[in-house]
Amino acid sequence: MIMNRQRTGKLFVTMAMALVVLMSLTVSGQEGNEPGVVSLSADDTLQCTERLSLYRAARDGGDIGSSLDLWRRLLADCPSVSEDIYINGELFYREQFDMTGREEYIDSMLMIITQRTFYFNNRSSNDLHKADILFELAGDNPEYLGLCYNLLTEVSESSPDQMECAHLVRLAIAAASLYTMDFIESGEMGNAFVTAIGTLDWRMENNVAGCSNAEDLANLETFYRTSGAMTCEGLETLYSGKIDRNFRDTAFVSKVHAMLNEAGCENSELYYNVAVKIFANDRSAENAVRLAELNAARNNMDRAISYFTEAYNRDTNRIVRSGVLTRVALMELERGKRQEARDRAEHAFQLNNRNAGALMILADCYAGAELGNKFDNLAAYWVAVDYLQAAMRIDPSFKAEAEGKIRAYMKLFPTREDCFYRKILDEGVVYNVGGWVNEVTRVRFRKE
Numbered sequence: 040m041i042m043n044r045q046r047t048g049k050l051f052v053t054m055a056m057a058l059v060v061l062m063s064l065t066v067s068g069q070e071g072n073e074p075g076v077v078s079l080s081a082d083d084t085l086q087c088t089e090r091l092s093l094y095r096a097a098r099d100g101g102d103i104g105s106s107l108d109l110w111r112r113l114l115a116d117c118p119s120v121s122e123d124i125y126i127n128g129e130l131f132y133r134e135q136f137d138m139t140g141r142e143e144y145i146d147s148m149l150m151i152i153t154q155r156t157f158y159f160n161n162r163s164s165n166d167l168h169k170a171d172i173l174f175e176l177a178g179d180n181p182e183y184l185g186l187c188y189n190l191l192t193e194v195s196e197s198s199p200d201q202m203e204c205a206h207l208v209r210l211a212i213a214a215a216s217l218y219t220m221d222f223i224e225s226g227e228m229g230n231a232f233v234t235a236i237g238t239l240d241w242r243m244e245n246n247v248a249g250c251s252n253a254e255d256l257a258n259l260e261t262f263y264r265t266s267g268a269m270t271c272e273g274l275e276t277l278y279s280g281k282i283d284r285n286f287r288d289t290a291f292v293s294k295v296h297a298m299l300n301e302a303g304c305e306n307s308e309l310y311y312n313v314a315v316k317i318f319a320n321d322r323s324a325e326n327a328v329r330l331a332e333l334n335a336a337r338n339n340m341d342r343a344i345s346y347f348t349e350a351y352n353r354d355t356n357r358i359v360r361s362g363v364l365t366r367v368a369l370m371e372l373e374r375g376k377r378q379e380a381r382d383r384a385e386h387a388f389q390l391n392n393r394n395a396g397a398l399m400i401l402a403d404c405y406a407g408a409e410l411g412n413k414f415d416n417l418a419a420y421w422v423a424v425d426y427l428q429a430a431m432r433i434d435p436s437f438k439a440e441a442e443g444k445i446r447a448y449m450k451l452f453p454t455r456e457d458c459f460y461r462k463i464l465d466e467g468v469v470y471n472v473g474g475w476v477n478e479v480t481r482v483r484f485r486k487e
Contacts, residue, residue: 087117091124098127107131118158125155136176145176145183163198166190167206174209181220188213188231195234204239204250211235211259215266229268235259237277244281264298271304279309286316293317306336324354328366335370343370361391368400377404378475395434399441402426406448410474414457418472420448421480452485 097106128151136144156165173187191210214231217223236259242250278295299310318326331346350363368383381404387397406423427441468482
């Protein structure tokens with residue numbers, strides 16, 4: 040069957056319906072009642088019980104031909120006499136499959152289990168048993184693998200408590216296989232992994248019997264992280280509750296933080312919550328800065344300043360403090376507070392005279408500054424270029440950015456005529472830019 044990812048939802052429904060229709064025949068898969076056989080009523084308990092005894096005697100005596108004939112008659116005439124006839128029938132067809140490898144025996148096993156469910160219920164358990172058979176025998180047959188996936192998905196939704204941990208692993212593996220075959224979308228595969236990982240993780244955390252294989256969980260998480268199916272929503276589902284219960288588990292918190300970074304979830308609530316937990320475990324300047332920036336991005340400026348202050352006070356190293364102040368300056372500049380940003384950047388450079396980033400921020404503070412008169416507004420670009428040139432000298436990695444800004448700012452310098460009206464006749468003379476800038480620079484005419 041050829042399918043593609045445009046086909047969403049449950050897969051291979053047609054095959055499942057065909058199996059149900061075929062169940063109207065005997066479970067041999069090809070024939071109905073044999074000629075000359077009179078069907079008995081299922082209510083004829085005595086005759087059915089006698090036939091069951093005869094069948095068991097033949098089976099236990101090793102009379103394969105007789106027992107098979109009696110089994111077929113029992114199935115046709117007394118389908119509800121004993122669940123044992125379905126168990127034995129499945130074993131027979133499994134033996135035939137093992138000897139021949141023919142797929143029709145897989146179909147026969149599935150039909151046997153379907154009829155068993157009809158008469159003896161336990162649908163979820165029997166569906167999981169079908170999935171086990173299909174998972175083991177499917178190979179690269181997408182129809183069988185798809186049916187296995189559907190069965191596991193349906194039980195995970197209707198009767199999740201009946202799924203063993205091995206079934207959860209198989210659900211994810213089947214989804215991944217179907218995804219690589221181009222049968223399902225990455226989103227559907229991601230949902231399967233979230234179901235499997237989340238349930239496995241919860242069971243292991245709560246010491247549920249049969250769920251102690253941490254390697255399986257780790258392998259599922261690794262594939263989820265590398266498959267392209269990991270999403271912010273999936274991570275929220277998996278870890279939003281657990282992160283609060285296990286915030287002292289630093290390895291777990293670090294893992295979730297890494298996964299969120301890999302999925303690009305820096306704007307999610309879980310990311311912020313994880314950052315809080317990281318800071319609670321390690322009240323370092325770096326972790327305080329992370330929280331400060333997250334709060335600034337959320338426009339919680341008072342809290343951002345509080346965390347920046349915390350970062351500054353946490354580490355007396357001049358280099359670290361310079362870095363913290365540089366980030367505060369950048370935040371203030373983004374808020375349009377040029378003077379405050381200038382003060383922070385100047386302080387940052389005083390603490391570390393190799394901090395070219397602080398000089399870049401000073402240049403941005405002065406470029407475009409409104410100082411009360413047109414000439415000083417233009418003259419401020421002289422100061423901005425001074426700082427850009429200084430930043431390049433200290434750190435050549437800023438060269439490309441700085442040179443681009445310099446070319447733009449030179450077009451905004453005062454013209455020779457502007458300077459003439461200020462009685463400035465020559466380039467290179469010293470000039471003090473007024474207003475809150477209050478910087479000494481040298482005159483340069485705009486190139487026209």
